[in-house]
Amino acid sequence: MPVALTTPENKMLGTKRLMNTASLTLEDWRAWQPGRSPTDDPRLSTDERPSGASVPAMLRRRLNDTGRAVCDMLATLDPNAECVLLHASRHGDAERTLDMLYALHEEGALSPARFGMSVHNAVLGVHSIASGNRRSLQAIAASGAEVSALFSEALGYLMDGEKHVVMVFSDAPIPARFADHTPGPSTMTAVVLRLSLTSPSRSSKTLIAQSASATMLEHCRPPQPDDVIAWLLDEAPLVCPLRRRTWRLSS
């Protein structure tokens, strides 16, 4: 019996095959890591106090330094506020969440503004109000596989027809009370990448996903934003031990 080539199953298999072989293109990036030794690369900021100038003062007052840096980097990489935005953070604003739990225990009343800003999509929410971006905004927490999840989500949106997707990965130090139990960054750090499926040009790079070798997996930690920055600056490989993946940038 002849089999039609356009059954839903075949179509899905075809899409899956395409997704496995499609390569992301890194068009541009910005990063913020206070305390890091400055480099010659103008895409990395080490400012102790990012200005948040892209956000009006009445909205900006609710953003912490990471939020201000992220909004400014988003305004640079998506100046027309037309891209789908993804934001991953392993722990989110854990300090603020813990403060609220203390307040709940001690006073029984929560600050509505602090509660509003403690949710995982808060920074993208403020940015969307400030910039007028009404596209999809997605917040991701992936227990240490944030980089892999971000690339997968970006690829999904791009395969679905988006021209560009902007992804944010940010994290802050774990509150002292939890710091002994889980690794975390020592400073607030954020990195923003604009991705597409277009052919790489002089200013962009192809992002190639590969299986990580046993040697690569030996001593690596779940990637944090500063690991992505080191990778972008060609200082270190980027490896996700949970997904056993590594990514290479090729000109």
Place this chain on the structure above:
Amino acid sequence: MANALELELKHLIIDTLELEDVTPDDIDRDEPLFVEGLGLDSIDALELGLALQKTYGIKLEADSEESRRHFNNLKSLAALVEARRVT
């Protein structure tokens, strides 16, 4: 006429709502606090309600017409605190 309570409330508003670059002189006692005038939003209204409760022991209905009138401007807010403060 501005008085000590109004000045205290101005500081309460600026500190509680983390208003950047706003000084007590920037808050006019007759200008609206919300949307126009100072430009506060609905989250600020909830935050301010909580601050009034913590500082003066005043409990307000979140969405009543009366609460809206109290929050109209600094003058009406001072009148509310004057009349209902328990601490």
